[in-house]
Amino acid sequence: MLNPENLLSQGSGTWAWLSAQHLSESWTAEMCRPEYLSLEARLSSTTDFLRLRDLVDIVFSTESHGRERWYVDARGPRRRFGQGTAHDESSLLVSHLPEQAILVTRSWATAPAIRYWDQGIFRGDGAASEILWVLKSRNEEPIAWLQRELTSEDGLLQLKRATAGSLLPHLTKEALLNIRVRNLSKREREIANRIVLDSTREMVSSLRTKNVRRPFVLTGQTFEERISQFEEYLEVEGLFSRSDAFFVESATGNRESNLFAVRATRSAEKVDSSINLLAAQDDSAVNLKWRTWFWDDSDPESHRIFNCLS
Numbered sequence: 293m294l295n296p297e298n299l300l301s302q303g304s305g306t307w308a309w310l311s312a313q314h315l316s317e318s319w320t321a322e323m324c325r326p327e328y329l330s331l332e333a334r335l336s337s338t339t340d341f342l343r344l345r346d347l348v349d350i351v352f353s354t355e356s357h358g359r360e361r362w363y364v365d366a367r368g369p370r371r372r373f374g375q376g377t378a379h380d381e382s383s384l385l386v387s388h389l390p391e392q393a394i395l396v397t398r399s400w401a402t403a404p405a406i407r408y409w410d411q412g413i414f415r416g417d418g419a420a421s422e423i424l425w426v427l428k429s430r431n432e433e434p435i436a437w438l439q440r441e442l443t444s445e446d447g448l449l450q451l452k453r454a455t456a457g458s459l460l461p462h463l464t465k466e467a468l469l470n471i472r473v474r475n476l477s478k479r480e481r482e483i484a485n486r487i488v489l490d491s492t493r494e495m496v497s498s499l500r501t502k503n504v505r506r507p508f509v510l511t512g513q514t515f516e517e518r519i520s521q522f523e524e525y526l527e528v529e530g531l532f533s534r535s536d537a538f539f540v541e542s543a544t545g546n547r548e549s550n551l552f553a554v555r556a557t558r559s560a561e562k563v564d565s566s567i568n569l570l571a572a573q574d575d576s577a578v579n580l581k582w583r584t585w586f587w588d589d590s591d592p593e594s595h596r597i598f599n600c601l602s
Contacts, residue, residue: 322456331449335472344427345469348435351390351426360388361416361528366397366405366423369414369496371503387426389418394427394438396451399462404451408439413492416528425468436492437484441473540586547587550579 335341362369363386393409411417420426429435441447450471455461476484508525512518519539543551 323453325456327449328453328456331446331453334446340475341472342475343469344438344471344473347430347438347473348394348427348469349430350465350469351387351393351428360419362414362418363421364389364395364407364409364418364424365421366400368405368407369409369418369499371499386419386421389420389426390428392429392435393420394435394442395420396425396427396442396463396468398423398425399460401460403448404461404463406439406442406447408436408488408492410436410489410492413489413496415496425463425465427468434481434485436488437476437481438473439488440484441476442471447471447473540582542583542586547583550576550583552579552582552586554582 361372363372364370389409389411391411395405395407395409397405409418409420427435427438442451451463451468452461454467454471455463508522510518510521512521523539538554541553543549543553
């Protein structure tokens with residue numbers, strides 16, 4: 293990397309005089325672009341910066357069991373369904389993600405992709421493609437704020453400068469760990485963490501909405517198998533928990549009949565028996581309320597899902 297102290301700017305425009313010691317095999321003219329020289333001047337003007345290596349460690353490939361709920365690559369996170377994703381990544385090496393991490397693409401066309409991963413927000417574990425560097429905290433402290441720092445103007449300039457001169461930008465481990473970020477105060481980190489967490493939650497919510505709205509084909513051979521499959525799908529998407537969702541079906545087509553089948557969802561392996569989730573079904577008043585609700589076609593109540601593949 294060039295030392296700006298050895299660069300003598302003369303005249304106007306982008307001219308810069310270089311000493312002979314800089315003309316080595318590793319030197320490229322792109323390293324002396326004005327924005328990079330300005331960047332180095334800012335980074336060198338104060339010691340109030342930390343290198344990533346002081347804050348995070350690289351997570352090297354850890355075996356993925358192939359059952360992670362999420363898969364992340366350069367295009368972003370995607371929900372896995374069954375034993376794969378919407379796209380086949382079987383030809384790629386994948387690693388299991390820690391509870392929280394910063395993901396940085398190793399190569400890119402125009403700009404690096406930098407994302408924050410949080411298992412709690414995504415409500416499930418994840419796996420990352422080998423084309424991503426995975427960074428985890430060295431001291432178990434929240435690192436969401438680093439995503440905000442790396443996507444800042446100075447952060448992106450440093451990443452681009454680290455790959456200057458290569459036809460296809462390729463970020464090495466050493467270059468990534470040498471990136472410098474501002475040494476924010478505890479209060480500033482808390483604020484930045486909150487901003488990144490909120491934006492991540494919004495992104496995950498949008499992904500879930502898209503998943504629920506897209507066509508979903510039930511492959512079970514029987515009606516009961518399809519019901520179980522669909523209930524499991526809704527649970528995986530985080531639309532309800534096992535302890536507070538029930539299946540309700542009228543036993544007849546008679547709107548005046550109080551005969552109903554009410555059961556816990558088939559995905560509910562265990563429901564705490566100490567919690568009175570449903571009133572006794574042998575109460576005529578309770579059955580009347582189920583009948584009134586079930587056959588109510590008004591807009592506020594029109595949210596039931598039927599066995600339909602049209």
